[in-house]
Amino acid sequence: MCYMLAIGRVLPPIAMQKGGMDNVMTNLKKRFLLLLTTALLMMLVIPVTAFASEDSTISAKLSNEGSNIVLEITGHQLVDLYAYEFQVAYDSEQVKFISGKSNQSGFTIEPIVKEDKVLFAHTKTGQDKGIDGSTTLATLTFEKITQVNTEFRISSIKLVDSALVLYTVNQELKVTTTGGLFTDITGHWAEATIINASELGWVSGYNDGTFRPQANITRGEFVTILVRALGLTADSSAELSFIDAQSIPAWSRDAIVSAVKAGLVEGYSDGTFQANKLVTRAEMATIIVRSQSIAKDEDAVVTFNDANDVPKWAQPYVAIAAEKGWVSGLGDNTFAPLKNATRAEATQMIINLNLK
Numbered sequence: 001m002c003y004m005l006a007i008g009r010v011l012p013p014i015a016m017q018k019g020g021m022d023n024v025m026t027n028l029k030k031r032f033l034l035l036l037t038t039a040l041l042m043m044l045v046i047p048v049t050a051f052a053s054e055d056s057t058i059s060a061k062l063s064n065e066g067s068n069i070v071l072e073i074t075g076h077q078l079v080d081l082y083a084y085e086f087q088v089a090y091d092s093e094q095v096k097f098i099s100g101k102s103n104q105s106g107f108t109i110e111p112i113v114k115e116d117k118v119l120f121a122h123t124k125t126g127q128d129k130g131i132d133g134s135t136t137l138a139t140l141t142f143e144k145i146t147q148v149n150t151e152f153r154i155s156s157i158k159l160v161d162s163a164l165v166l167y168t169v170n171q172e173l174k175v176t177t178t179g180g181l182f183t184d185i186t187g188h189w190a191e192a193t194i195i196n197a198s199e200l201g202w203v204s205g206y207n208d209g210t211f212r213p214q215a216n217i218t219r220g221e222f223v224t225i226l227v228r229a230l231g232l233t234a235d236s237s238a239e240l241s242f243i244d245a246q247s248i249p250a251w252s253r254d255a256i257v258s259a260v261k262a263g264l265v266e267g268y269s270d271g272t273f274q275a276n277k278l279v280t281r282a283e284m285a286t287i288i289v290r291s292q293s294i295a296k297d298e299d300a301v302v303t304f305n306d307a308n309d310v311p312k313w314a315q316p317y318v319a320i321a322a323e324k325g326w327v328s329g330l331g332d333n334t335f336a337p338l339k340n341a342t343r344a345e346a347t348q349m350i351i352n353l354n355l356k
Contacts, residue, residue, distance in 0.1 A: 080130030083123035182211035190344035213344035220252035220275030282337035
C-alpha cells in the first residue's frame with residue numbers, strides 16, 4: 001500500500017519522445033495505472049500493520065433511489081487522510097453492485113467485485129494535501145434484485161496519511177435497509193402476497209419504488225412472472241415465429257420463448273402475440289392451468305354467476321382453476337372473464353399455485 005501511494009505522489013520523469021506532449025501524457029497515464037494497479041494487488045496479499053490515528057472512525061448510511069440502493073461511506077475525525085480502502089460484503093441474490101465513486105480529488109481504482117464482496121480504494125495524487133475532519137469517502141450504488149431488506153457489511157478499512165503511514169480502523173459496520181419494500185402497497189389486500197412474491201424473486205417494482213398493485217398487467221408481464229415462478233429457462237437464441245416478434249420487449253422475450261416452448265401460451269389467429277396487450281382474467285386462468293400440465297376437461301362446468309360470459313375456449317380452464325382454488329370470483333360470485341387483470345390479482349393467482 002505504501003508503494004502504491006508513493007507512486008501516486010511522485011512519478012519518475014518520462015523523457016520526451018516522438019509525437020510530442022500527447023505521447024508523453026499517454027505513456028505517463030499508462031505507466032501510472034499499471035503501477036497503481038500492481039501495487040493494489042500487492043497490498044491485497046501483503047499483511048499490514050496498524051499504526052496510530054485510532055481516533056478516526058467510519059459511518060455508513062443507506063438511501064433509496066428508485067430501484068437502486070445507495071450506500072454512503074463517511075470518515076470522521078480524519079487526520080491528513082491521503083488514501084483509503086475498504087470492503088463491502090452483500091447478498092448478491094438480493095442486490096447487484098452497479099458502481100462506486102469518490103468525490104475526493106485523486107484517483108479511484110476500478111472497484112474489484114468478487115462473489116459477494118466489492119473492494120473500493122481511492123488515493124490522492126501528487127502533492128495534494130491529506131483530508132482532515134469529516135467527509136464522504138465513497139458512494140456505492142447497488143441495484144435491487146428483490147424488495148426484501150438486505151444487509152451490507154463494511155470491513156477491512158485501511159487509511160494512509162500523506163507521510164505514507166498506513167493504519168487500520170478497528171471497526172466493522174453493518175447497515176440494513178428497512179421497511180417500505182414498495183411505497184404503495186401498505187394496507188392493500190394483496191400486501192402480504194406481493195411481499196412474498198418479491199422475496200421469492202418473482203415480481204419487482206418500478207424505478208420510483210412503487211409496485212402499482214391496481215395497474216393492469218400485460219401479457220408479457222404476466223408470462224414473465226409465471227416463468228420466474230416456474231423456474232423455467234430459455235435458449236435466448238431461439239426464434240419466435242409471431243409476426244410481431246420484433247415488438248416484444250427485450251426484458252420479456254426469453255420468458256415468452258420459455259412459455260411458448262412449454263405450451264403455456266399461444267398467439268392470436270392473426271399470427272401476433274401482442275405482448276403489450278392487457279391480459280384478461282380468462283387468459284390468465286388458462287395459462288395458469290396449462291402451467292400445471294393438467295388435461296382440460298371439456299365437460300367441466302363453470303359455476304360463477306356469469307358463466308355464460310366466459311369464452312368457450314376458456315371454460316374448461318376457468319372451471320379447473322376455480323376448483324383448485326387458484327382463481328376466485330369477485331364479491332358477487334362473478335368471475336368477470338373479460339376484465340383486465342391487475343398486477344395484484346396476477347401475483348395472487350401465481351402465489352395460489354403454492355410453487356416452491
